[in-house]
Amino acid sequence: MPAMSAQVTVMPSGHTFTIEGNDTILQAALRAGIPLNYGCSGGNCGECLARLVSGEVSKVHPHDFIVKEVDKAKGALLMCAYTAVGDIVIEAGIAGAEDIPQQTIVTRVKAIEPIDESILALHLMTPRSQRLRFLAGQSVRLEAGGAAGDYYIASCPCDDRHIELHVRRDRQAFGEWAFAGLSKEDAVTLSGPAGGFVIQLESRRPIIFVAWDDGFAPIKSLIQHAMSLEVAESMHLYWLADKLAHYQENYVRSLADALDDFEYRMLDADADSAQLAERVLAGHPDLTRYDIYATGPAEFLDCLRAGALARNLSVLGWHGEVI
Ligand code: FES
CATH class of the missing domain: 3.40.50.80 (Nucleotide-binding domain of ferredoxin-NADP reductase (FNR) module)
Structure with a gap:
């Protein structure tokens, strides 16, 4: 039986996070902002393979990817298919900017928050089945109405469906379009992410x-x-x-x-x-x-x-x- 709440420690990075209910290890890690390496998130690719160092896990989703018996015996598990039964320690890779694939996602405008005549905060929502994988500090390209522009993401990777961007009117064609023609529920195609201005996870300094x-x-x-x-x-x-x-x-x-x-x-x-x-x-x-x-x-x-x-x-x- 999965625990109501369990602590996961990731080695060698030392990050810890909590799993609630039936969430998979991967879901809980991403929600905590810990960029564990993964691919499909659906049990097909094997990129979320980790090793159980201590504790007990339970399968909560079936998976097509076959984990070899010899690897299972060493504790190999797919983080997108398993949850924790009590506190666990796993060995898993943390993704860097170079590990994150290019994605193209058709998002919807959730809200347009005009700040003044020169800048607005644009809130986009990805489909539930296609979340944006990115690291804080990266940028994406936005396209709508034939206009395009590149923007830094202003929101946290721990909320990978809700993407906030700050759009200036006086820069790039997309800026003019956002001020003049963009409305709630409009489709905006997002591609990326790009850039390596990301946080060094191993540092604990001020x-x-x-x-x-x-x-x-x-x-x-x-x-x-x-x-x-x-x-x-x-x-x-x-x-x-x-x-x-x-x-x-x-x-x-x-x-x-x-x-x-x-x-x-x-x-x-x-x-x-x-x-x-x-x-x-x-x-x-x-x-x-x-x-x-x-x-x-x-x-x-x-x-x-x-x-x-x-x-x-x-x-x-x-x-x-x-x-
Ligand atoms: S992310 Fe693809 S199998 Fe887990």
């Missing part, structure tokens, strides 16, 4: 996030992913407004109210890149134990990186994305 204008979208996704994985000791967000306002400031404030370990500062991009980088770094004299994830123009990122390295940031702790 994280500084730096967003520039709508470069907040991938940062928002990364923050949500970091929260669901509980990977960071603490999080600091600096959001620089240049051509746009801090368009989701209320959301950021609600995070700061809800979390003890989350601080933020809203800054105006009203100085040169070197001065702005100094403003971001002013409260962090020693970055030895930090990771930085930053979006912005190349010149600003260069200044920020140089300033951070001068404050002892490890080169491996720097993650910049030019927007």
